[in-house]
Amino acid sequence: MLGAEDTAEYHKKWSEIQGRFVDDPQEAVRSADALVAEVMQTLARSFSAHKQGLEEQWGQGEQVATEDLRLALQHYRSFFNRLLNT
Numbered sequence: 001m002l003g004a005e006d007t008a009e010y011h012k013k014w015s016e017i018q019g020r021f022v023d024d025p026q027e028a029v030r031s032a033d034a035l036v037a038e039v040m041q042t043l044a045r046s047f048s049a050h051k052q053g054l055e056e057q058w059g060q061g062e063q064v065a066t067e068d069l070r071l072a073l074q075h076y077r078s079f080f081n082r083l084l085n086t
Helices: 004-020 025-057 068-086
Strands: none
Touching: 004 025, 025 068
């Protein structure tokens, strides 16, 4: 659930980390760990915010459009499959 701009920025940071590996492998691994943690936290916040929005609608007795729920489930499925494929 990252936007294209965020995704591009994370790919850029990853490329920079890989480029530094030859000169300083330990620093590159530390940076890679920090970047992965940052991406995971960003994704967790994104999923949490989306879930909170849906729950607020439910809590107010509002009907959530089936299409919105379908898209939410697709995002969860995609993320779940990526987690299992790593």
